[in-house]
Amino acid sequence: MQLYNKLSAEERRELIRESGKERLTISFYQYTHLGNPELFRNHLFIAFDQLEVLGRIYVAHEGINAQLSIPADRFEEFKEFLDGIHFLKNVRLNIAREQDDESFLKLKVKVRPKIVADGLDDSTFDVTNKGKHVDAMEFNNLIDDPDTILVDMRNHYETEIGHFKNAWTPDVDTFRESLPIIEKEIEEHKSRKKLVMYCTGGIRCEKASAYYKHRGFENVYQLEGGIIEYHRQVTEKGLENKFRGKNFVFDHRLSERIGDEVIANCHQCGAPCDTHTNCENDACHLLFIQCEECKKQYDSCCSNECQDIIKLPAEEQKRLRAGYYNSNNIFKKGRSEKLKFKKH
Incomplete structure (x- = not known):
């Protein structure tokens, strides 16, 4: 039984080009409680390999974090497979606005201590007590509010090429590093200001919002689906796009254009x-x-x-x-x- 990728990136690239199939780049995550991440990892690899999925999927006791690509003509089959897993039924799938058939060239499904390295002890607070999720329209209204502190939860190399107007972009290398820095900087506003956060697809804000509520912040909000979903909504609904520049992504594309500016x-x-x-x-x-x-x-x-x-x-x-x-x-x-x- 094959449980690991056996082809090189170049061999896979050649197969993708020969197939002539259009591929979709997708990301999703879900926090849950997995009793046996290794068993679930193997189940995913076998199914994803058969579905021609390529990408990077992390599995841990706390859930799953996935960035991947799949042939467009197998999307419904892929969605049906996910819906057959109880905690992934109707999970939000962030589909990239700019597609690249070679965004991923290997299938890697790995068991990790956490699906995002945050350095937090989850047993010390309620990770399900998250901040309020807001859509693109609510987000635009919130960040125009003078009582809002808008924080970019991404790292320096991500925010350098693109971020929302008036956002605070901490100069950090990792998500783990950003959490105490942000708390210390805005601690005096715990009860007075609205703490509004965003990230690429939402996963970092999911954990950070629960953490900051635990630390005493009373008005905590997060952009539902992150920048990827924001871009989809402002495009489809004709809303004002308040994002400047590009969104950094974690595949071979490295970024996708959101705003017209080069910052x-x-x-x-x-x-x-x-x-x-x-x-x-x-x-x-x-x-x-x-x-x-x-x-x-x-x-x-x-x-x-x-x-x-x-x-x-x-x-x-x-x-x-x-x-x-x-x-x-x-x-x-x-x-x-x-x-x-x-x-x-």
């Missing part, structure tokens, strides 16, 4: 730009913003040093990135002294 800049030359890339050097993979001219000049690398490394023989590159210390420096999110025009 970021190339980290290498400073030109207006909001396109992320991962450094081509496999020993680096630094996530940073790079314009097309710098992409050509640096061969998709973050620096001349990395540019020199990718020209070395493959075996030499492999040797240079070996070792515990080097592996810890891979996949950094835009924090590097090499980036002359990085804002933070």
Whole structure:
């Protein structure tokens, strides 16, 4: 019985192109109580593999967090499978507005301690006592209210390319890091102000809203479905779009356009730009913003040093990135002294 992906990304890309099928990029999450995450993980992998699902799915005792793609002609079959799982029946599916058939190239279903790393002890508070969910129209009204504190619950590399007007965007690397920083900054407003939060698809706000209510915040709100659902609603209902720039997404697309403005800049030359890339050097993979001219000049690398490394023989590159210390420096999110025009 196959329980793990056996094809490389390139092999899967070729199969996707040969099939000629349009694929949908989808995300969803659900908090619940899973007694045996490993058993559920295996059940999901077998079913998703048969449905031609590709993506990254995390399973934990507290629930499921999924970002994936599926052939459009198998969507109803996929939805029927989810509805057959009692805690996923009619779960909200955030369907990307900008589609890319190659948004995911492998199926990975992993058991994790938590579906989002938050550093919280869930036994110390009621995680079901969440903030009030609001739709796009209510959200627009709330953020126009002078008694509202609007907080972006995402990380610095996400908010740099796009965020809501007048939002506070804490300069943090992780969700875990943001929770105490936000609480300390707005503690004096616990009873007077409305705390309104948003994130990519809603999952971070789901936990944060319950935590802040536990910490004494009286008026807590969260954007239902996050930026992804907001974009769908303002488009379909003709509402004012108060989001500036792009929404960072966690697949090969890296972002999708929400607002017309370009609010970021190339980290290498400073030109207006909001396109992320991962450094081509496999020993680096630094996530940073790079314009097309710098992409050509640096061969998709973050620096001349990395540019020199990718020209070395493959075996030499492999040797240079070996070792515990080097592996810890891979996949950094835009924090590097090499980036002359990085804002933070």
